[in-house]
Structure formats: structure tokens, C-alpha cells
Amino acid sequence: MNIISLSFYVAVLCALILYYVTPIKFRWGVLLGFSGYFVVNANGIRLAAYMAAVIVCTYVAALLTDRYRKAPRLSKTILIIGIILDGVSLVAMKELNFFIHGARAAVSLFGSSLPLNPVSILAPIGISYYTLSLIGYLADVYWGTAKAERNPLKVALFAGYFPVLIAGPIVRKREVFDSLMEGHPLEYRNITYGLQRIVWGFFKKLVISERFAVVVNTVYDNYYVYSGLYVWVAAVCFLMQLYTDFSGGIDICLGISQLFGIHLPENFELPFLSRSVSEFWRRWHITLGGWLRDYIYYPMMKSDLFQGLGTRIKKKWGKKAGKKIPLYVVTLISWFLVGFWHGGGWNYIFGVGLFYGMVIVVGQILEPWFKRLIAILKINTECFSWHLFQMARTFLVLVFANSLFRAASLKSGFQMWKMAFAQWNPWIFFDKSLYELGLSQTEWEILMVSLLILLVCGLLRHFLKIPVRQWLGQQNMLFRWGVLILLILWVFVYGYYGPGFDAQSFIYFQF
Amino acid sequence: MTREGVFEKLNQVFRDVFDDEEIQVNDSTTADDIEDWDSLEHINLIVAVEKAFGMKFNMGEVTTMKNVGEMADIILQRM
Numbered sequence: 001m002n003i004i005s006l007s008f009y010v011a012v013l014c015a016l017i018l019y020y021v022t023p024i025k026f027r028w029g030v031l032l033g034f035s036g037y038f039v040v041n042a043n044g045i046r047l048a049a050y051m052a053a054v055i056v057c058t059y060v061a062a063l064l065t066d067r068y069r070k071a072p073r074l075s076k077t078i079l080i081i082g083i084i085l086d087g088v089s090l091v092a093m094k095e096l097n098f099f100i101h102g103a104r105a106a107v108s109l110f111g112s113s114l115p116l117n118p119v120s121i122l123a124p125i126g127i128s129y130y131t132l133s134l135i136g137y138l139a140d141v142y143w144g145t146a147k148a149e150r151n152p153l154k155v156a157l158f159a160g161y162f163p164v165l166i167a168g169p170i171v172r173k174r175e176v177f178d179s180l181m182e183g184h185p186l187e188y189r190n191i192t193y194g195l196q197r198i199v200w201g202f203f204k205k206l207v208i209s210e211r212f213a214v215v216v217n218t219v220y221d222n223y224y225v226y227s228g229l230y231v232w233v234a235a236v237c238f239l240m241q242l243y244t245d246f247s248g249g250i251d252i253c254l255g256i257s258q259l260f261g262i263h264l265p266e267n268f269e270l271p272f273l274s275r276s277v278s279e280f281w282r283r284w285h286i287t288l289g290g291w292l293r294d295y296i297y298y299p300m301m302k303s304d305l306f307q308g309l310g311t312r313i314k315k316k317w318g319k320k321a322g323k324k325i326p327l328y329v330v331t332l333i334s335w336f337l338v339g340f341w342h343g344g345g346w347n348y349i350f351g352v353g354l355f356y357g358m359v360i361v362v363g364q365i366l367e368p369w370f371k372r373l374i375a376i377l378k379i380n381t382e383c384f385s386w387h388l389f390q391m392a393r394t395f396l397v398l399v400f401a402n403s404l405f406r407a408a409s410l411k412s413g414f415q416m417w418k419m420a421f422a423q424w425n426p427w428i429f430f431d432k433s434l435y436e437l438g439l440s441q442t443e444w445e446i447l448m449v450s451l452l453i454l455l456v457c458g459l460l461r462h463f464l465k466i467p468v469r470q471w472l473g474q475q476n477m478l479f480r481w482g483v484l485i486l487l488i489l490w491v492f493v494y495g496y497y498g499p500g501f502d503a504q505s506f507i508y509f510q511f
Numbered sequence: 512m513t514r515e516g517v518f519e520k521l522n523q524v525f526r527d528v529f530d531d532e533e534i535q536v537n538d539s540t541t542a543d544d545i546e547d548w549d550s551l552e553h554i555n556l557i558v559a560v561e562k563a564f565g566m567k568f569n570m571g572e573v574t575t576m577k578n579v580g581e582m583a584d585i586i587l588q589r590m
Contacts, residue, residue, distance in 0.1 A: 139570075
């Protein structure tokens with residue numbers, strides 16, 4: 001089901017009307033029914049049944065984990081079985097080719113070949129999001145931070161709530177469950193804020209992201225003919241495309257959810273203001289970073305295995321090494337998993353995973369030297385210029401890492417960067433060369449003005465410390481409606497949509 | 512042990528973990544108040560606190576604890 005299509009919004013409108021005319025107590029049933037319709041429509045009945053089977057397994061595992069709480073070993077065994085089932089259901093659908101390629105490469109080392117070919121599997125929509133939510137649910141039940149739900153249909157709604165299946169966020173039971181189930185009265189503010197957020201998402205996706213996509217596709221699809229600053233331009237364009245595409249998709253999902261009175265957790269918080277890679281991951285795909293921290297990083301760090309490793313290292317190499325080395329190992333494993341979650345290719349594993357882990361670890365190792373250098377050079381680290389330098393440094397790391405994510409393979413990604421340093425061609429900014437990348441001068445101008453609007457709204461958000469919609473809501477009616485109508489017109493006139501537009505191109509749809 | 516005693520001991524642990532003799536924690540202290548207290552160092556801190564007080568936090572507490580006040584409450588419950 002295409003979320004940039006009239007038919008989708010007609011269906012949402014029907015669901016909304018049905019939701020608000022149904023007695024409050026049964027409103028969650030409408031959400032479940034519509035989510036079921038959405039899943040069957042998007043996936044077909046077979047994949048919907050696959051998803052339902054995973055939900056049932058998790059539901060049973062959670063109940064048993066809770067029931068045998070007084071027998072910790074049994075409870076833990078059930079938890080582990082549940083997590084393995086969920087994990088396998090995801091890996092089998094999404095990452096199978098990673099293992100097939102690995103097995104083929106391993107066998108070819110011995111001079112023979114494996115009669116096993118990569119497979120093409122259509123995974124259920126939102127599988128990467130609902131699987132992580134279900135694993136989190138199981139762990140929360142085991143840790144006692146969430147109750148095991150007795151109604152399987154409510155677990156199904158928690159996992160399969162349709163806005164979340166589109167592009168996330170990854171939700172936790174304690175954050176959304178009550179809000180999903182309790183039913184909400186019709187409120188003017190939820191409808192207006194929800195609609196505004198959807199329009200804002202359209203603006204990011206249809207006006208900005210789709211234009212950047214033209215430039216990015218031109219360069220990345222023919223990377224062997226571009227060098228020097230063309231590669232830099234394309235890499236920066238891709239980072240901006242990714243941000244406006246993903247955060248625009250999230251705006252649409254959160255906006256739709258707000259129409260039903262349900263507030264989902266935010267997934268972005270002005271990520272380009274980050275002064276370090278660690279901070280970036282607290283502002284970008286926030287729910288994935290939080291999930292990784294709570295369900296992978298902390299349990300691994302606190303496990304007997306890594307605590308024991310720390311003690312052994314401490315005895316041999318001292319206190320600091322004993323503390324830091326397990327931390328580095330767990331950081332790298334966690335980031336490997338983030339990359340792996342994005343896809344079973346090394347461009348994902350490295351570009352949106354290991355590379356960030358390596359930057360964080362190297363940053364930690366070099367920190368004492370940096371501090372010494374800063375002291376020697378007497379640099380003031382509490383001023384705007386230093387913060388700006390840190391933001392620019394982080395931005396460069398992001399440009400590089402995400403370009404590998406976009407490249408067809410890790411090899412072609414590195415080839416592009418080799419070409420980026422092979423030529424110094426600043427004239428492309430002055431001799432109209434950029435207009436030959438698929439966007440005309442007018443199109444570039446629309447893009448830059450739109451980007452400026454995005455930047456102004458971002459800065460407003462940063463300095464006001466409240467959502468811009470809330471600030472707009474405090475203004476006079478003429479100004480409020482004027483801004484909104486201008487935005488809608490801007491999307492209508494300059495957005496890329498209509499026949500032939502493929503909204504499946506939402507980058508995070510595939511996850 | 513009194514609550515004041517817990518905080519006194521917590522101060523020592525925090526100073527040791529973060530290598531900063533000036534740290535002074537109270538009920539409302541959070542990771543935002545201490546420069547080096549980030550998610551990377553969180554577990555090192557938790558383990559150091561566990562060792563100092565001879566108790567264990569469960570993972571649910573580790574992931575939901577909001578400030579040092581909540582940490583002290585859990586420590587007092589376990590003692």
C-alpha cells in the first residue's frame with residue numbers, strides 16, 4: 001500500500017471515522033482491524049500469516065516467561081527461545097543472502113563451489129521494526145519492566161500497529177501500549193497537529209528528498225565517470241536525501257498516528273547539530289539507538305562473559321585496560337549488529353554499523369591525546385566556533401559513512417572515494433556543471449529555498465525548545481493559516497508525485 | 512546505612528569511575544550533569560556501585576533508572 005496515494009488516505013479516513021464512532025472501549029479493535037487490512041493488503045495473506053505466527057510465539061513466550069518467574073533458569077530458557085525465534089524470523093527473511101554469500105566465499109577458498117544461490121525473498125512490511133519491538137517486549141517482561149499481556153489480539157496490535165510498520169519508530173510496550181488500547185476522544189488539536197505533521201513529512205519527502213534523489217542516482221549509478229567534488233556533492237546530497245526521506249516518512253507515520261490520538265516516540269532530534277558520532281546516534285534513529293543500548297549493549301557489558309574478561313585484562317594490563325577493552329569490544333559488536341540489521345551487505349554492515357563503532361572507539365582511545373593537544377594549543381572549547389568545528393567534523397564522518405551505505409557495494413563505495421581525491425575541480429560550482437546532474441537551475445533553486453525553510457524551522461525548534469507546530473499554534477489565526485496554506489501550496493506545486501511516482505522509494509521502507 | 516551514608520559512598524564511587532574528585536551527587540543528578548557519564552560508561556558505573564555496596568541491579572533497573580536518587584532508593588531496598 002502506497003502511503004503517498006489517495007487510496008491510502010481514503011482508507012485512513014474511513015478508519016478514522018470508524019474509530020471515532022466506535023465506543024471508546026472498543027476503539028483499539030478498529031486499529032487492529034485496519035492494521036490487519038493494511039498488512040494483508042501490503043503483504044498478501046501468506047506473509048501476514050508468517051507475521052501472525054511470530055506474534056503468537058512471542059505472546060506465548062512472554063506469558064511463560066512470566067509464569068515461571070520463580071524458576072529463574074526455566075524463565076530465562078523460555079526467554080532465550082523466544083528471542084531466538086524472533087531473531088531467526090527476521091534473519092531468515094532479511095539476511096539470508098549474507099550467510100549464503102559467506103558460505104560460498106568460504107567454500108571457494110578451498111577451490112570448490114557451493115550449489116547455493118542467493119535468494120530473493122519479499123519480507124513482510126515493517127519486519128525489522130516489529131521484530132525488535134517484540135524482542136524488547138520479551139526482555140521487558142523477563143526484567144519485570146512490562147507486564148505479560150494476556151490478550152493475544154492486543155499483542156498483535158502492539159506489534160502490528162500500521163503507522164509503525166511503514167518506517168518505524170521501534171516502539172516499547174511501556175511507551176505505547178496503554179495509549180494504543182485505551183481509546184482516545186476526538187480532539188481538534190490531535191487532528192490539526194497530525195495533519196500539519198503529515199504535510200511537513202510530504203514537504204520533506206516530495207519536495208526535498210525526491211530532488212536530491214535525482215542528483216544522487218545520476219552520480220551513484222554512474223560512479224565510474226565522476227570524480228573530485230562531484231563525489232563530495234553526491235555524498236552530501238545523499239545524506240540530505242536520507243535525512244529528509246527517513247525523517248519525512250517518520251513525520252507522516254507520527255502524524256497519522258496522532259490523528260487517532262496516539263503519540264509515538266520521536267525518532268529524530270535535529271541530528272546535524274550533533275558534536276560527536278555518539279551524540280548523533282542519540283538524535284538520529286533515536287529508537288534504534290535506544291533499543292541497541294538497552295537490549296544489546298547493556299546486557300552484554302553486564303554479562304559474566306565481559307565482566308570476567310574485564311577482570312582478566314585488569315590483572316594483566318591494569319585497571320584502565322580492564323575497563324576500556326571490554327567496552328570497545330562490545331561497542332564494535334553492537335555496531336556490527338546495527339549494520340547487519342540494515343541489510344546483509346558489507347556496505348550496510350560497515351557504512352551504517354562498524355564504521356561508527358570504529359570512530360567511537362578510536363575517539364575514546366585518542367581522547368587523552370586530544371585533551372593534551374587542546375591544553376597545549378589553549379583552545380577554548382566552550383565557545384560557538386569550537387562547537388561549530390565539532391559539528392562540521394561529525395558531519396564529514398556522516399557524509400563518508402552514508403555514502404558507503406548508498407553505494408552498490410563496499411568496493412564501489414571505496415572506489416568513489418578514491419576518485420573523490422583524484423581530482424580537484426572546484427569549477428563545477430561555477431560553470432553550470434551541476435545542472436547536468438539531472439536538476440535544472442530552477443530545480444536547484446527550488447531545492448535550496450526548500451532546504452532553507454527546513455533549516456529555519458530546525459533553528460526555530462532548537463532555540464524555542466518546543467515543536468514549531470506548538471509555536472505556530474500560539475500565533476494569530478491569519479499568520480497560522482497563512483503559513484500552513486503556503487506550505488501546502490509549496491508541496492502541491494513543487495512536490496514530485498502523481499502518476500508514475502514510486503513511493504516505494506522511501507529508503508527505510510525496505511527495513 | 513542511612514541515605515546520607517549511601518550518598519557519601521556513591522560520591523566516592525562516582526569520583527573513582529569518572530576520575531574527577533569534584534563530583535558531588537544528589538537525588539536529582541543525572542547523566543546530563545556529569546560529562547563522562549554516557550551510555551558507554553553507564554555499565555562500568557553500575558558494576559562499580561554494585562561492588563561497593565555488595566548488591567546487584569537487575570537489567571530492568573539498569574535501563575529505567577532516571578537519576579541517582581532512584582539508584583540510592585534501590586540500594587537502600589537491597590541492604
